[in-house]
Amino acid sequence: MTIKAIVCDMDGTLLTSDSLIDPQTLDKLKELQKKGIKLILASGRSYIRLLPDALKLDMEKHGGMVIDVNGTSIYDVSSKKRDRLGMLNSFHINKINEFFSSFNVEIQYSQDDTIYTYLPEEIYTLKKNIRGEMKLPDDYPWMGGMYGWLCDTRDGYPYQHMIRSLQHSPESCNKISIVQDPHYMSFVKETLTKHAFIGDYEFVFSDERKMEITNKNINKGNALKALQEKLNILDDELIVFGDSENDVSMFHGRKYSIAMANALPLAKQSANFHTEDHNHSGVYSMLNKFEQNGLF
Structure with missing residues:
Protein backbone atom coordinates (compact mmCIF):
# COMPACT_ATOMS: atom_id res chain seq x y z
CA MET A 1 0.00 0.00 0.00
CA THR A 2 1.34 3.44 -0.95
CA ILE A 3 2.12 5.90 1.83
CA LYS A 4 0.07 9.09 1.68
CA ALA A 5 1.31 10.92 4.80
CA ILE A 6 4.29 11.21 7.14
CA VAL A 7 3.66 12.22 10.76
CA CYS A 8 6.60 13.54 12.78
CA ASP A 9 6.90 14.46 16.41
CA MET A 10 9.34 17.35 16.89
CA ASP A 11 11.48 17.40 20.06
CA GLY A 12 13.58 14.25 20.28
CA THR A 13 12.38 13.07 16.85
CA LEU A 14 12.60 15.45 13.89
CA LEU A 15 14.66 18.01 15.82
CA THR A 16 18.20 17.38 17.03
CA SER A 17 19.34 18.30 20.54
CA ASP A 18 20.18 21.73 19.08
CA SER A 19 16.53 22.12 17.94
CA LEU A 20 17.47 21.84 14.27
CA ILE A 21 16.30 19.64 11.38
CA ASP A 22 19.40 18.04 9.87
CA PRO A 23 19.91 19.01 6.19
CA GLN A 24 19.41 15.57 4.60
CA THR A 25 16.17 15.02 6.50
CA LEU A 26 14.96 18.49 5.52
CA ASP A 27 15.71 17.82 1.85
CA LYS A 28 14.10 14.38 1.93
CA LEU A 29 10.85 15.70 3.45
CA LYS A 30 10.70 18.49 0.87
CA GLU A 31 11.27 15.94 -1.90
CA LEU A 32 8.53 13.61 -0.66
CA GLN A 33 6.05 16.47 -0.34
CA LYS A 34 6.70 17.37 -3.99
CA LYS A 35 5.70 13.78 -4.82
CA GLY A 36 2.35 14.35 -3.12
CA ILE A 37 3.08 12.95 0.35
CA LYS A 38 1.32 14.95 3.08
CA LEU A 39 3.55 16.09 5.96
CA ILE A 40 2.02 16.38 9.43
CA LEU A 41 3.93 17.74 12.42
CA ALA A 42 2.56 16.51 15.77
CA SER A 43 3.99 18.11 18.88
CA GLY A 44 3.50 19.17 22.47
CA ARG A 45 4.55 22.63 21.28
CA SER A 46 2.13 25.39 20.31
CA TYR A 47 1.68 25.92 16.58
CA ILE A 48 3.41 29.29 16.98
CA ARG A 49 6.65 27.51 17.95
CA LEU A 50 6.17 25.02 15.11
CA LEU A 51 5.59 27.49 12.29
CA PRO A 52 9.25 28.45 11.67
CA ASP A 53 10.17 24.79 11.04
CA ALA A 54 6.97 24.22 9.04
CA LEU A 55 7.97 27.06 6.73
CA LYS A 56 11.53 25.72 6.40
CA LEU A 57 9.94 22.47 5.26
CA ASP A 58 7.82 24.31 2.63
CA MET A 59 4.66 22.93 4.22
CA GLU A 60 2.64 26.00 3.20
CA LYS A 61 3.23 25.04 -0.46
CA HIS A 62 2.01 21.46 -0.06
CA GLY A 63 -0.96 21.63 2.30
CA GLY A 64 1.00 20.58 5.38
CA MET A 65 -0.79 20.19 8.70
CA VAL A 66 0.16 20.67 12.35
CA ILE A 67 -1.23 18.84 15.39
CA ASP A 68 -0.15 21.04 18.28
CA VAL A 69 -0.13 20.92 22.08
CA ASN A 70 -0.64 17.13 22.22
CA GLY A 71 -3.78 17.22 20.09
CA THR A 72 -5.42 20.34 21.49
CA SER A 73 -5.83 21.73 17.97
CA ILE A 74 -5.15 21.16 14.26
CA TYR A 75 -3.57 23.91 12.17
CA ASP A 76 -3.52 24.12 8.37
CA VAL A 77 -0.21 25.72 7.38
CA SER A 78 -1.49 26.79 3.94
CA SER A 79 -4.84 28.31 4.90
CA LYS A 80 -3.69 29.37 8.39
CA LYS A 81 -6.94 27.95 9.75
CA ARG A 82 -6.91 26.45 13.26
CA ASP A 83 -9.49 24.01 14.62
CA ARG A 84 -9.51 23.74 18.42
CA LEU A 85 -10.34 20.33 19.85
CA GLY A 86 -10.22 21.02 23.59
CA MET A 87 -8.83 23.30 26.30
CA LEU A 88 -8.61 23.28 30.09
CA ASN A 89 -10.95 25.77 31.73
CA LYS A 216 -9.76 13.53 28.66
CA ASN A 217 -9.50 12.13 25.09
CA ILE A 218 -7.45 15.11 23.94
CA ASN A 219 -4.28 13.51 22.60
CA LYS A 220 -2.22 13.32 19.43
CA GLY A 221 -3.79 10.02 18.38
CA ASN A 222 -7.37 11.29 18.42
CA ALA A 223 -6.37 14.48 16.62
CA LEU A 224 -4.57 12.40 13.98
CA LYS A 225 -7.66 10.20 13.58
CA ALA A 226 -9.81 13.29 12.97
CA LEU A 227 -7.29 14.56 10.43
CA GLN A 228 -7.18 11.19 8.66
CA GLU A 229 -10.97 11.22 8.26
CA LYS A 230 -10.79 14.71 6.80
CA LEU A 231 -7.99 13.79 4.37
CA ASN A 232 -9.26 10.26 3.60
CA ILE A 233 -6.05 8.56 4.77
CA LEU A 234 -6.10 5.02 6.18
CA ASP A 235 -3.98 3.82 9.12
CA ASP A 236 -1.73 1.74 6.84
CA GLU A 237 -1.13 4.77 4.60
CA LEU A 238 0.71 6.62 7.39
CA ILE A 239 4.27 6.62 8.67
CA VAL A 240 4.44 7.89 12.25
CA PHE A 241 7.67 8.90 14.03
CA GLY A 242 7.91 9.61 17.77
CA ASP A 243 9.96 9.29 20.92
CA SER A 244 7.73 10.07 23.90
CA GLU A 245 4.63 8.88 25.73
CA ASN A 246 2.59 11.60 24.03
CA ASP A 247 3.32 9.81 20.73
CA VAL A 248 2.02 6.40 21.83
CA SER A 249 -1.60 7.28 21.02
CA MET A 250 -0.48 7.88 17.41
CA PHE A 251 1.28 4.50 17.25
CA HIS A 252 -1.84 2.50 18.16
CA GLY A 253 -3.27 0.72 15.13
CA ARG A 254 -0.74 2.24 12.73
CA LYS A 255 1.37 -0.37 10.93
CA TYR A 256 4.29 1.96 10.24
CA SER A 257 4.87 3.30 13.76
CA ILE A 258 8.53 4.14 14.40
CA ALA A 259 10.29 4.94 17.68
CA MET A 260 13.62 6.73 17.82
CA ALA A 261 16.63 5.10 19.51
CA ASN A 262 16.43 7.85 22.16
CA ALA A 263 12.71 7.18 22.81
CA LEU A 264 11.22 6.62 26.26
CA PRO A 265 10.62 2.93 27.10
CA LEU A 266 6.84 3.03 26.59
CA ALA A 267 7.24 4.57 23.12
CA LYS A 268 9.73 1.88 22.11
CA GLN A 269 7.44 -0.86 23.38
CA SER A 270 4.47 0.57 21.46
CA ALA A 271 6.18 1.03 18.07
CA ASN A 272 6.46 -1.60 15.32
CA PHE A 273 9.80 -0.27 14.04
CA HIS A 274 12.88 1.42 15.51
CA THR A 275 15.40 3.76 13.95
CA GLU A 276 18.52 5.73 14.87
CA ASP A 277 18.30 8.60 17.36
CA HIS A 278 17.34 12.19 16.58
CA ASN A 279 20.98 13.29 16.47
CA HIS A 280 21.89 10.68 13.84
CA SER A 281 19.28 11.24 11.13
CA GLY A 282 16.87 8.59 12.38
CA VAL A 283 13.91 9.98 10.43
CA TYR A 284 15.91 10.21 7.20
CA SER A 285 17.31 6.70 7.61
CA MET A 286 13.88 5.08 7.95
CA LEU A 287 12.31 7.14 5.16
CA ASN A 288 15.16 6.06 2.90
CA LYS A 289 14.59 2.39 3.76
CA PHE A 290 10.86 2.63 3.15
CA GLU A 291 11.43 4.43 -0.15
CA GLN A 292 13.83 1.68 -1.28
CA ASN A 293 11.13 -0.85 -0.39
CA GLY A 294 8.66 0.91 -2.67
CA LEU A 295 6.33 2.42 -0.08
CA PHE A 296 6.45 5.85 -1.74
Whole structure:
Protein backbone atom coordinates (compact mmCIF):
# COMPACT_ATOMS: atom_id res chain seq x y z
CA MET A 1 0.00 0.00 0.00
CA THR A 2 1.34 3.44 -0.95
CA ILE A 3 2.12 5.90 1.83
CA LYS A 4 0.07 9.09 1.68
CA ALA A 5 1.31 10.92 4.80
CA ILE A 6 4.29 11.21 7.14
CA VAL A 7 3.66 12.22 10.76
CA CYS A 8 6.60 13.54 12.78
CA ASP A 9 6.90 14.46 16.41
CA MET A 10 9.34 17.35 16.89
CA ASP A 11 11.48 17.40 20.06
CA GLY A 12 13.58 14.25 20.28
CA THR A 13 12.38 13.07 16.85
CA LEU A 14 12.60 15.45 13.89
CA LEU A 15 14.66 18.01 15.82
CA THR A 16 18.20 17.38 17.03
CA SER A 17 19.34 18.30 20.54
CA ASP A 18 20.18 21.73 19.08
CA SER A 19 16.53 22.12 17.94
CA LEU A 20 17.47 21.84 14.27
CA ILE A 21 16.30 19.64 11.38
CA ASP A 22 19.40 18.04 9.87
CA PRO A 23 19.91 19.01 6.19
CA GLN A 24 19.41 15.57 4.60
CA THR A 25 16.17 15.02 6.50
CA LEU A 26 14.96 18.49 5.52
CA ASP A 27 15.71 17.82 1.85
CA LYS A 28 14.10 14.38 1.93
CA LEU A 29 10.85 15.70 3.45
CA LYS A 30 10.70 18.49 0.87
CA GLU A 31 11.27 15.94 -1.90
CA LEU A 32 8.53 13.61 -0.66
CA GLN A 33 6.05 16.47 -0.34
CA LYS A 34 6.70 17.37 -3.99
CA LYS A 35 5.70 13.78 -4.82
CA GLY A 36 2.35 14.35 -3.12
CA ILE A 37 3.08 12.95 0.35
CA LYS A 38 1.32 14.95 3.08
CA LEU A 39 3.55 16.09 5.96
CA ILE A 40 2.02 16.38 9.43
CA LEU A 41 3.93 17.74 12.42
CA ALA A 42 2.56 16.51 15.77
CA SER A 43 3.99 18.11 18.88
CA GLY A 44 3.50 19.17 22.47
CA ARG A 45 4.55 22.63 21.28
CA SER A 46 2.13 25.39 20.31
CA TYR A 47 1.68 25.92 16.58
CA ILE A 48 3.41 29.29 16.98
CA ARG A 49 6.65 27.51 17.95
CA LEU A 50 6.17 25.02 15.11
CA LEU A 51 5.59 27.49 12.29
CA PRO A 52 9.25 28.45 11.67
CA ASP A 53 10.17 24.79 11.04
CA ALA A 54 6.97 24.22 9.04
CA LEU A 55 7.97 27.06 6.73
CA LYS A 56 11.53 25.72 6.40
CA LEU A 57 9.94 22.47 5.26
CA ASP A 58 7.82 24.31 2.63
CA MET A 59 4.66 22.93 4.22
CA GLU A 60 2.64 26.00 3.20
CA LYS A 61 3.23 25.04 -0.46
CA HIS A 62 2.01 21.46 -0.06
CA GLY A 63 -0.96 21.63 2.30
CA GLY A 64 1.00 20.58 5.38
CA MET A 65 -0.79 20.19 8.70
CA VAL A 66 0.16 20.67 12.35
CA ILE A 67 -1.23 18.84 15.39
CA ASP A 68 -0.15 21.04 18.28
CA VAL A 69 -0.13 20.92 22.08
CA ASN A 70 -0.64 17.13 22.22
CA GLY A 71 -3.78 17.22 20.09
CA THR A 72 -5.42 20.34 21.49
CA SER A 73 -5.83 21.73 17.97
CA ILE A 74 -5.15 21.16 14.26
CA TYR A 75 -3.57 23.91 12.17
CA ASP A 76 -3.52 24.12 8.37
CA VAL A 77 -0.21 25.72 7.38
CA SER A 78 -1.49 26.79 3.94
CA SER A 79 -4.84 28.31 4.90
CA LYS A 80 -3.69 29.37 8.39
CA LYS A 81 -6.94 27.95 9.75
CA ARG A 82 -6.91 26.45 13.26
CA ASP A 83 -9.49 24.01 14.62
CA ARG A 84 -9.51 23.74 18.42
CA LEU A 85 -10.34 20.33 19.85
CA GLY A 86 -10.22 21.02 23.59
CA MET A 87 -8.83 23.30 26.30
CA LEU A 88 -8.61 23.28 30.09
CA ASN A 89 -10.95 25.77 31.73
CA SER A 90 -10.85 27.19 35.27
CA PHE A 91 -12.75 24.22 36.73
CA HIS A 92 -10.17 21.75 35.43
CA ILE A 93 -7.22 23.99 36.28
CA ASN A 94 -8.38 24.33 39.91
CA LYS A 95 -8.96 20.59 40.14
CA ILE A 96 -5.46 19.82 38.82
CA ASN A 97 -3.92 22.48 41.06
CA GLU A 98 -5.56 20.97 44.12
CA PHE A 99 -4.17 17.50 43.39
CA PHE A 100 -0.59 18.58 42.63
CA SER A 101 -0.35 21.22 45.37
CA SER A 102 0.75 18.46 47.75
CA PHE A 103 3.84 17.76 45.61
CA ASN A 104 7.02 19.82 45.37
CA VAL A 105 6.66 20.46 41.65
CA GLU A 106 6.78 23.25 39.13
CA ILE A 107 3.48 23.72 37.31
CA GLN A 108 3.38 25.27 33.84
CA TYR A 109 0.20 26.55 32.17
CA SER A 110 0.66 26.80 28.39
CA GLN A 111 -1.48 29.08 26.26
CA ASP A 112 -0.90 29.86 22.59
CA ASP A 113 1.84 32.46 23.07
CA THR A 114 2.03 32.64 26.88
CA ILE A 115 3.25 30.44 29.73
CA TYR A 116 2.56 30.88 33.43
CA THR A 117 5.08 29.08 35.66
CA TYR A 118 4.15 28.36 39.27
CA LEU A 119 7.12 27.75 41.60
CA PRO A 120 6.77 26.50 45.18
CA GLU A 121 9.25 27.95 47.69
CA GLU A 122 11.87 25.18 47.49
CA ILE A 123 12.06 25.21 43.68
CA TYR A 124 11.96 29.00 43.57
CA THR A 125 14.98 29.20 45.90
CA LEU A 126 16.86 26.59 43.85
CA LYS A 127 16.22 28.41 40.59
CA LYS A 128 17.07 31.79 42.11
CA ASN A 129 20.49 30.43 43.08
CA ILE A 130 21.03 28.88 39.63
CA ARG A 131 20.10 32.14 37.92
CA GLY A 132 22.55 34.00 40.12
CA GLU A 133 25.38 31.56 39.42
CA MET A 134 24.71 31.80 35.67
CA LYS A 135 24.41 35.61 35.85
CA LEU A 136 21.16 35.51 33.87
CA PRO A 137 19.26 38.74 33.17
CA ASP A 138 16.05 39.49 35.05
CA ASP A 139 13.88 38.85 31.98
CA TYR A 140 15.22 35.31 31.45
CA PRO A 141 12.36 32.75 31.80
CA TRP A 142 11.93 30.83 35.06
CA MET A 143 10.39 27.73 33.48
CA GLY A 144 12.12 24.35 33.39
CA GLY A 145 12.59 22.21 30.30
CA MET A 146 13.77 18.87 28.94
CA TYR A 147 17.39 19.29 29.93
CA GLY A 148 17.39 21.24 33.17
CA TRP A 149 15.83 23.62 35.65
CA LEU A 150 15.82 26.57 33.24
CA CYS A 151 14.69 26.72 29.62
CA ASP A 152 14.37 29.69 27.26
CA THR A 153 11.28 29.20 25.09
CA ARG A 154 10.62 32.84 24.25
CA ASP A 155 10.88 32.00 20.55
CA GLY A 156 7.41 30.47 20.74
CA TYR A 157 6.09 31.83 24.04
CA PRO A 158 7.06 35.52 24.06
CA TYR A 159 4.92 36.22 27.13
CA GLN A 160 6.17 34.42 30.24
CA HIS A 161 4.99 34.94 33.80
CA MET A 162 6.34 33.44 37.00
CA ILE A 163 3.73 33.10 39.76
CA ARG A 164 4.18 32.16 43.42
CA SER A 165 0.56 31.40 44.27
CA LEU A 166 -1.82 28.94 42.60
CA GLN A 167 -4.52 31.58 42.98
CA HIS A 168 -2.77 33.45 40.17
CA SER A 169 -3.16 30.59 37.70
CA PRO A 170 -4.77 31.55 34.36
CA GLU A 171 -8.47 30.85 33.79
CA SER A 172 -7.79 28.69 30.73
CA CYS A 173 -4.88 26.99 28.98
CA ASN A 174 -4.10 24.39 26.34
CA LYS A 175 -2.21 22.05 28.67
CA ILE A 176 -0.61 21.88 32.09
CA SER A 177 2.90 20.51 32.62
CA ILE A 178 4.25 19.11 35.89
CA VAL A 179 8.02 19.50 36.08
CA GLN A 180 10.75 18.29 38.44
CA ASP A 181 13.94 16.23 38.25
CA PRO A 182 13.52 12.67 36.82
CA HIS A 183 13.81 10.90 40.19
CA TYR A 184 11.04 13.00 41.74
CA MET A 185 8.87 12.66 38.64
CA SER A 186 9.08 8.87 38.98
CA PHE A 187 7.62 9.29 42.47
CA VAL A 188 4.85 11.53 41.09
CA LYS A 189 4.01 9.00 38.39
CA GLU A 190 3.96 6.09 40.84
CA THR A 191 1.65 8.00 43.18
CA LEU A 192 -0.64 9.10 40.37
CA THR A 193 -1.07 5.59 38.94
CA LYS A 194 -2.46 4.43 42.29
CA HIS A 195 -4.98 7.28 42.51
CA ALA A 196 -8.43 7.51 40.86
CA PHE A 197 -7.49 10.98 39.61
CA ILE A 198 -5.50 9.36 36.78
CA GLY A 199 -8.77 8.54 35.01
CA ASP A 200 -9.93 12.15 34.82
CA TYR A 201 -7.40 13.51 32.31
CA GLU A 202 -4.74 12.54 29.77
CA PHE A 203 -1.34 12.20 31.49
CA VAL A 204 1.76 11.62 29.36
CA PHE A 205 5.50 12.09 29.82
CA SER A 206 7.08 14.14 27.02
CA ASP A 207 10.48 13.52 28.65
CA GLU A 208 11.82 12.30 31.97
CA ARG A 209 11.41 15.71 33.62
CA LYS A 210 7.96 16.67 32.37
CA MET A 211 4.47 15.21 32.56
CA GLU A 212 1.83 16.90 30.42
CA ILE A 213 -1.91 17.04 31.12
CA THR A 214 -4.77 17.68 28.70
CA ASN A 215 -8.51 17.11 28.84
CA LYS A 216 -9.76 13.53 28.66
CA ASN A 217 -9.50 12.13 25.09
CA ILE A 218 -7.45 15.11 23.94
CA ASN A 219 -4.28 13.51 22.60
CA LYS A 220 -2.22 13.32 19.43
CA GLY A 221 -3.79 10.02 18.38
CA ASN A 222 -7.37 11.29 18.42
CA ALA A 223 -6.37 14.48 16.62
CA LEU A 224 -4.57 12.40 13.98
CA LYS A 225 -7.66 10.20 13.58
CA ALA A 226 -9.81 13.29 12.97
CA LEU A 227 -7.29 14.56 10.43
CA GLN A 228 -7.18 11.19 8.66
CA GLU A 229 -10.97 11.22 8.26
CA LYS A 230 -10.79 14.71 6.80
CA LEU A 231 -7.99 13.79 4.37
CA ASN A 232 -9.26 10.26 3.60
CA ILE A 233 -6.05 8.56 4.77
CA LEU A 234 -6.10 5.02 6.18
CA ASP A 235 -3.98 3.82 9.12
CA ASP A 236 -1.73 1.74 6.84
CA GLU A 237 -1.13 4.77 4.60
CA LEU A 238 0.71 6.62 7.39
CA ILE A 239 4.27 6.62 8.67
CA VAL A 240 4.44 7.89 12.25
CA PHE A 241 7.67 8.90 14.03
CA GLY A 242 7.91 9.61 17.77
CA ASP A 243 9.96 9.29 20.92
CA SER A 244 7.73 10.07 23.90
CA GLU A 245 4.63 8.88 25.73
CA ASN A 246 2.59 11.60 24.03
CA ASP A 247 3.32 9.81 20.73
CA VAL A 248 2.02 6.40 21.83
CA SER A 249 -1.60 7.28 21.02
CA MET A 250 -0.48 7.88 17.41
CA PHE A 251 1.28 4.50 17.25
CA HIS A 252 -1.84 2.50 18.16
CA GLY A 253 -3.27 0.72 15.13
CA ARG A 254 -0.74 2.24 12.73
CA LYS A 255 1.37 -0.37 10.93
CA TYR A 256 4.29 1.96 10.24
CA SER A 257 4.87 3.30 13.76
CA ILE A 258 8.53 4.14 14.40
CA ALA A 259 10.29 4.94 17.68
CA MET A 260 13.62 6.73 17.82
CA ALA A 261 16.63 5.10 19.51
CA ASN A 262 16.43 7.85 22.16
CA ALA A 263 12.71 7.18 22.81
CA LEU A 264 11.22 6.62 26.26
CA PRO A 265 10.62 2.93 27.10
CA LEU A 266 6.84 3.03 26.59
CA ALA A 267 7.24 4.57 23.12
CA LYS A 268 9.73 1.88 22.11
CA GLN A 269 7.44 -0.86 23.38
CA SER A 270 4.47 0.57 21.46
CA ALA A 271 6.18 1.03 18.07
CA ASN A 272 6.46 -1.60 15.32
CA PHE A 273 9.80 -0.27 14.04
CA HIS A 274 12.88 1.42 15.51
CA THR A 275 15.40 3.76 13.95
CA GLU A 276 18.52 5.73 14.87
CA ASP A 277 18.30 8.60 17.36
CA HIS A 278 17.34 12.19 16.58
CA ASN A 279 20.98 13.29 16.47
CA HIS A 280 21.89 10.68 13.84
CA SER A 281 19.28 11.24 11.13
CA GLY A 282 16.87 8.59 12.38
CA VAL A 283 13.91 9.98 10.43
CA TYR A 284 15.91 10.21 7.20
CA SER A 285 17.31 6.70 7.61
CA MET A 286 13.88 5.08 7.95
CA LEU A 287 12.31 7.14 5.16
CA ASN A 288 15.16 6.06 2.90
CA LYS A 289 14.59 2.39 3.76
CA PHE A 290 10.86 2.63 3.15
CA GLU A 291 11.43 4.43 -0.15
CA GLN A 292 13.83 1.68 -1.28
CA ASN A 293 11.13 -0.85 -0.39
CA GLY A 294 8.66 0.91 -2.67
CA LEU A 295 6.33 2.42 -0.08
CA PHE A 296 6.45 5.85 -1.74
